[in-house]
Amino acid sequence: MTAAALSVRDLGMQFEGLSALADVSMEVPAGEIHGLIGPNGAGKTTFFNCLTGFYRPTAGELWLDAQRVDGLPTHVLSALGVSRTFQNIRLFANMTAIENVLVGSHIHIGVGGTDVLTARRPSKYAALERVLSLRGAPRAALQGVVELAGAVGRPPAVRRAEAEAVNTARRLLGAVGLAGKENVLARNLPYGDQRRLEVARALATRPGLLLLDEPTAGMNPQESAAMVGLIRRIRDEFETTVVLIEHQMRVVMGVCERITVLDYGRKIAEGTPAEVQRDTRVIEAYLGTRAVKEAGDGSP
Amino acid sequence: MNPIRQLGDTTVGRLPAAARWPLFLALVAMLPFLLSGVWIQMLFFVGLFIVLGLGLNVVVGFAGLLDLGYVAFFAAGAYSLGIMTSPGSPFDLNMNFWLVLPLGVLIAASFGVLLGLPVLPLRGDYLAIVTLGFGEIIRLFLVNREDVTAGSQGLSAIARPGIGSFRIETFTHWFYFILVAAVIVGFIASRLRDSRIGRAWEAIREDEDVAAAMGVNKVKYKLMAFAIGASVGGLGGVLYASFIGFINPAAFSLQVSIDVIAVVIIGGMGSTPGVILGSLVLVGFPRILQFKATADFLSKFEWLRDGLNGIIAAADTVVPGSIGRLPAASEWGRELSDDTRFIIFGALLVAIMVLRPEGLVPSRRRQLEFESDDQPVPAGGAA
Numbered sequence: 001m002t003a004a005a006l007s008v009r010d011l012g013m014q015f016e017g018l019s020a021l022a023d024v025s026m027e028v029p030a031g032e033i034h035g036l037i038g039p040n041g042a043g044k045t046t047f048f049n050c051l052t053g054f055y056r057p058t059a060g061e062l063w064l065d066a067q068r069v070d071g072l073p074t075h076v077l078s079a080l081g082v083s084r085t086f087q088n089i090r091l092f093a094n095m096t097a098i099e100n101v102l103v104g105s106h107i108h109i110g111v112g113g114t115d116v117l118t119a120r121r122p123s124k125y126a127a128l129e130r131v132l133s134l135r136g137a138p139r140a141a142l143q144g145v146v147e148l149a150g151a152v153g154r155p156p157a158v159r160r161a162e163a164e165a166v167n168t169a170r171r172l173l174g175a176v177g178l179a180g181k182e183n184v185l186a187r188n189l190p191y192g193d194q195r196r197l198e199v200a201r202a203l204a205t206r207p208g209l210l211l212l213d214e215p216t217a218g219m220n221p222q223e224s225a226a227m228v229g230l231i232r233r234i235r236d237e238f239e240t241t242v243v244l245i246e247h248q249m250r251v252v253m254g255v256c257e258r259i260t261v262l263d264y265g266r267k268i269a270e271g272t273p274a275e276v277q278r279d280t281r282v283i284e285a286y287l288g289t290r291a292v293k294e295a296g297d298g299s300p
Numbered sequence: 301m302n303p304i305r306q307l308g309d310t311t312v313g314r315l316p317a318a319a320r321w322p323l324f325l326a327l328v329a330m331l332p333f334l335l336s337g338v339w340i341q342m343l344f345f346v347g348l349f350i351v352l353g354l355g356l357n358v359v360v361g362f363a364g365l366l367d368l369g370y371v372a373f374f375a376a377g378a379y380s381l382g383i384m385t386s387p388g389s390p391f392d393l394n395m396n397f398w399l400v401l402p403l404g405v406l407i408a409a410s411f412g413v414l415l416g417l418p419v420l421p422l423r424g425d426y427l428a429i430v431t432l433g434f435g436e437i438i439r440l441f442l443v444n445r446e447d448v449t450a451g452s453q454g455l456s457a458i459a460r461p462g463i464g465s466f467r468i469e470t471f472t473h474w475f476y477f478i479l480v481a482a483v484i485v486g487f488i489a490s491r492l493r494d495s496r497i498g499r500a501w502e503a504i505r506e507d508e509d510v511a512a513a514m515g516v517n518k519v520k521y522k523l524m525a526f527a528i529g530a531s532v533g534g535l536g537g538v539l540y541a542s543f544i545g546f547i548n549p550a551a552f553s554l555q556v557s558i559d560v561i562a563v564v565i566i567g568g569m570g571s572t573p574g575v576i577l578g579s580l581v582l583v584g585f586p587r588i589l590q591f592k593a594t595a596d597f598l599s600k601f602e603w604l605r606d607g608l609n610g611i612i613a614a615a616d617t618v619v620p621g622s623i624g625r626l627p628a629a630s631e632w633g634r635e636l637s638d639d640t641r642f643i644i645f646g647a648l649l650v651a652i653m654v655l656r657p658e659g660l661v662p663s664r665r666r667q668l669e670f671e672s673d674d675q676p677v678p679a680g681g682a683a
Contacts, residue, residue: 033584050514074512084513092506095499096437102496103503108494144524151495152488205515 003030003241004065004081004208006051011070013046013121013265020046023267024060028207028258033235033242035256036271039285044245045087046135048211052084055079079107081208085198085215087245093187097178100186104204106167109161126184129242172200175229177239193224199230203238210234212244216251224248226256229234253277261285328479332472340471344543347478348536349583353563353575354485355532360561360636361663362493363525365507366428369415369435370560373408373530375442375552379535380404382547385459390447397461401538408534409527413440416526421507422518435557440550454548458541474543481539484615486572491527493570493617501525533602559583562645567657568659577660582645599630615646 006028013021028034036044049055051062053074053079062070064080072080083104092100102109126297150158173179178197181189188195195215200212214229216224228251235242246252252259253273261269261276269276276282332340352374359367384395419430442449447456460469461477468477492498500521502510508518542546559582567578580617586593612639614638636644652660 054509054513074509075515078513079517090510092503092510093508099499099502103499103511103516104514105499106496106503126522138530140520144520144527147497148492148524148528151497152491154491158495165496201514278441284642299473 003235006058006209006241006243007063009063010060010064011047012049013043013050013055013059014058019265021050021057021262022059022264024265024267026260026267028209028243030065030241031235031239033231033244035244035252036245036260036262037247037276038262038268039253039257041264042262042285043091044262045213046265047262048084048243048245049094051209051211052082052137055118063294078203078205081120081206082205082211083202083209084211085195085202085213087195087213087217089191089198091186091197091201096183096185096186097173097189097200098166098169098182100197100201101163101172102206104130104201104258105165105168106190107202108206108282109165120267125167131219159268169204172203173197175203175233176200177226193220195219195227196230199234203234203240207238207240210238210242212242212246214245216246216248221250227251231255273283277280318350325479329476332552336648337471338591338593341474341592342584344478345473345587346579346584348543349484349560349563349575349579351478351485351539351617352533352536353562353567354482354489354572355529355536356560357494357564357570357572357575358489358501359529360533360564362498362505363501363522365522365525366424367431367526367529368557368561369431369438370533371435371552372415372435372438373411373533374537374556374560375438376408376411376530377404377534378541378552379549380407380444380534381538381541382455382458383449385439386455387457388450388453388455390450390591396461396478397409397459397542401461401535402457404538405531405534408537409531411534412526412528412530413523415530416523419524419643423532432554432557435554435596437554439554442552449549452549454546455547456485460542460545464579465512478539483536485535488528490572497521497524497673542580546632557673562649566649566660566663571659571661571663574659574661574663581648581660586636590634594633595630598632599628600665601629601632602623605629613671 006026008024008026010025011021012019023048024043026034036047038044044072046055049059050070053072053076061068062069063299064082067080069077069080069082093178095103139142170179170182173182176199178189178193178196181193186194189197195217196216199212199215202212212231216227219227231244232255234240244252245254246256256273258271259269259273259276260267261279263281268281268285270277271279313492331343335343352370355369355373356367359365359370381397381400384393384403385391385397387394388390415431415434419427422430443452446453450678468474481612500516503514503516504518504521514520524568548581563575563578563582565578566582567574567576605626612625626632656662
């Protein structure tokens with residue numbers, strides 16, 4: 001998939017009186033590596049959850065290229081090219097590495113109809129829409145039967161698609177440095193490998209927008225450096241826009257072209273790493289007001 | 301064949317994997333030449349529960365959806381055949397068996413979707429409770445809607461299948477019929493497991509939110525699992541009703557659901573050999589105990605009974621009180637398989653779950669899951 005441009009307009013996420021995100025707007029041009037930083041509880045992961053349909057945003061709009069995508073179900077967003085990794089690794093623990101990646105390529109193994117066709121924006125008339133979508137139920141049932149027949153009968157087209165997917169999965173595992181570990185259960189992989197496997201699985205969905213949630217968390221400096229290299233390669237080789245949440249400033253400053261800073265669910269700064277580093281509001285958010293004063297005193 | 305399935309070291313037997321199943325089936329197919337009628341009848345029920353177990357395995361083992369109302373689909377299949385073919389049915393349809401077979405499967409499948417829709421957002425315990433209720437609803441429907449189901453009177457003289465002038469009637473015929481059904485269901489289940497559908501089910505079982513984030517439409521695949529499981533249950537119901545020839549609501553109690561789920565769990569979830577062994581142990585063994593041959597064999601132990609009764613009598617004189625005496629040795633098998641059966645069943649279940657929590661013949665995957673984490677699987681495996 002080609003890299004997609006992300007546009008976020010006045011995004012808000014409210015949980016029963018707790019405002020996790022408010023008026024967040026940002027533009028990420030196609031092919032950029034964009035950093036998302038902020039202190040703990042700033043709303044970074046909530047932002048990712050809104051983008052991937054885990055939460056339905058309570059305000060604002062999300063646009064992927066020219067398509068409005070907020071409120072779409074998770075699997076449809078995935079089909080539209082939004083893929084992600086998780087802060088606390090969420091692999092399919094009892095499946096092998098290659099099977100994890102194959103789940104990622106699920107919709108690209110062509111069997112019967114695709115799920116993308118059923119993508120429909122939810123509206124305020126949800127009840128009416130549910131009634132209308134019944135019209136699609138026979139079609140969905142037919143698609144299901146076709147898919148089942150394909151899986152049981154295994155005609156050449158299905159075999160070919162499956163073999164291709166296995167090849168792609170091997171290639172992806174190789175690309176993230178997991179060659180030779182295809183048949184190891186995900187949960188038996190060392191920690192760093194698990195993080196890399198999550199990236200491979202996300203890449204298997206052929207994302208236009210890849211969301212990485214703390215890809216270097218818990219890694220030592222060498223592993224982090226390798227991950228930074230991997231992120232750059234992903235952007236170049238897989239043609240995808242990358243948004244990453246990161247706490248290690250060395251990583252953020254090293255790999256991101258532009259950075260957005262969140263604090264208490266609001267955007268407080270945006271710009272190149274150098275600009276963000278100088279921003280007094282950012283320093284304040286991270287280190288407190290005294291630090292800003294001292295920094296101000298120290299500089300001419 | 302499939303490179304992804306080569307998990308770890310897979311040299312289970314010395315036979316090549318491709319030859320194992322045909323050989324096993326050939327041996328099973330020879331059984332009617334070796335065994336007498338009651339044994340074949342027993343094997344029919346074992347086969348029936350293998351079919352049911354394989355179907356439930358798709359729902360519970362593959363997709364991880366705990367379904368305690370499986371009897372509902374079994375009943376749907378059985379009553380489809382009963383209502384459409386029995387002369388005593390409230391609707392005088394008298395249809396042909398072969399016509400009703402696909403219809404019954406289809407009806408059961410739609411029941412599966414019907415159950416699936418409301419329980420889509422439920423997980424684990426909640427799902428189990430709702431499915432349990434669903435099974436009871438169906439049973440109560442069978443009892444109370446006499447205008448549709450003939451109520452507790454039941455339906456009799458249910459159609460038997462025939463091909464031309466040949467009618468499937470004897471135990472041996474039925475044995476081969478159920479064998480063919482089990483092979484077909486087993487084949488379909490294994491093909492599904494090794495497809496993208498099977499992977500989607502597994503992903504949903506592992507973490508359904510992440511599965512959705514990877515593009516898996518969880519509504520579609522959960523409904524698919526319910527529908528497949530239900531159609532197999534329906535198939536089992538049709539075969540059962542035709543074999544027995546008479547059905548009434550008492551045959552479709554919660555006990556059936558529990559028996560099937562026990563077959564799946566005891567055998568080892570997700571494993572076909574496990575389902576076969578589980579069915580032999582849980583369905584076959586209690587029936588063997590009831591055989592006359594077993595009674596004849598046990599009657600040789602009359603001396604043991606006399607001895608034990610002597611001890612009991614001695615104990616009775618020391619501590620007065622009425623302790624019963626053991627029944628005739630020839631009755632032991634029947635006694636065991638009737639009332640005591642559930643005690644032994646329960647003890648067996650507990651013992652197996654303690655000693656082999658992964659089941660008697662776990663699937664390769666389960667085996668790996670139950671291995672402790674500090675014993676990493678040899679990387680690369682057989683690839």
